Amino acid sequence: MDELIQYAPDLARGFLENVKLSLVGVVCSLILGTVLVAMRVSPTPVLRAAGTIYVNVVRNTPLTLVLAFSALGLSDTLGLAFSSVPRTNSFWLVAMGLSCYTAAFVCEALRAGINTVPLGQAEAARAIGLTFFQSLTLIILPQAFRAVVAPLGSVMIAMIKNTTVATAGGFLADAAAVMKETFDTTGASIPIFLGIVVAFMAVTLPVGFFTGWLARRLAVAR
């Protein structure tokens, strides 16, 4: 217990980085995922194929490889840099990798949501003369989003837990890296481990309850 109290400030600072990564990831992956799903249902075969390839490639690659590649490949070898400060740079690289990875899952969730919208909705939209883009943004996606609030919540919870893999992307300030560092001096400490786990649960459980509640509130009555 003493170790936990002694190292609590460091661990809390590390955990704050996980929270920041999660916030950036939620915003970026939702935007990118929506763009991807629009591509995947568009009337343009090129965009459909591009979206499908992206989702299948990214979804089947381990996150560890995605993040390690962002750091060693994109940044070190190809010279992609967000900032000249190494720590800020690796934060954004990890945030980018995490968002690109999660976006594939967001896209899949939304596509499942589009499948729940009854056929008549799209037919009615077409019948009153809406174009593809109008029917997608005004009729289909709003209903699809409401249908997949709970699954999207699961995707977001998984992403929050995945922020710990930031270590693989060379971002050594998150809770997992701090925990590892602490273990190097104290040895495996059950209180520290449980402390971080409880911190994660304190974020993921409310997200789960909130999206569950939101899903029930927003459910489309049919």
Place this chain on the structure above:
Amino acid sequence: MNTSVLFDVPGPRARIRNGILTVIGVILVAAVLYGIYAGFDAKNQWDGRIWEPFLRAETWKVYILEGLKGTLVAAAVAAVLAMVFGAVFGLARLSDHKWIRIPAGVVVEGFRAIPLLLLIFFIFYLAPTIFGGGDYAFIAVVSGLMLYNGSVLAEVVRAGVLAVPKGQSEAAYSIGMRKNQVMRLVLLPQGVTAMMPAIVSQLVVLLKDTALGYIIAYVDLLNTGFKILPAVFFGSLIPAAIVIGIIYISLNVALSTLANWLEKRSRRSRKTAAPPVVPPGAAVLGGPTPVVPGAEGVSTM
């Protein structure tokens, strides 16, 4: 809903619009591809020298296949253990006895909520203090994967058994079977067919997560292919990433295809009265009443 009904058979104006959209799409895709090409070119990534190692048999034998073996061994051992763990805890959660059901529920929900990497780190550091010095990378990866995926599979098992219609167990009880016989002879045989696709999908997650071993220096495909190989063949980092990426993707696509095929088969199977269990994390709604195990049960993906 079929996505093709989102747009009508295009008339003249829509055809022009779609044509323009196609042109824009082609330009965008081409721009992205050219951007990648030019970026690689600027850093000399098309140099034959850095791709050449992958044409040699010994590169594959010494590094890639060796790492692939590590990945597959860890995945296979963890998969077997996770299935055992899942079966035991999934059935324990269905127990009629509170003193079995509740602890099993706590274990399953707990391990599902812990980020897998933290679990692996913890085991990696805990093992030496209990069992003395040694290399515990393999044990840490396998037991972490077992505990996490086993907990997810426990939910799948539970959902599979619950998916069997109530009439089946009522009929079994009414012809005088015992609790254990009902489970063993009626519910599990039908439940397993319903669970199969979800189990195989979870195995994809497990296989992908073996790559976490890279972080604690377990000798897996990512480690030999992405850390050791580029160190030996200086500059081959990007080709190495592409090659091992392709290997991971093909393995997972093969497993996913198997899962889809199993799901189709179980959907039309007459051996079971239960609908297939929805894989955890898959966001399928509607359709013939899917059984979603747990509200926030999802893979680390």
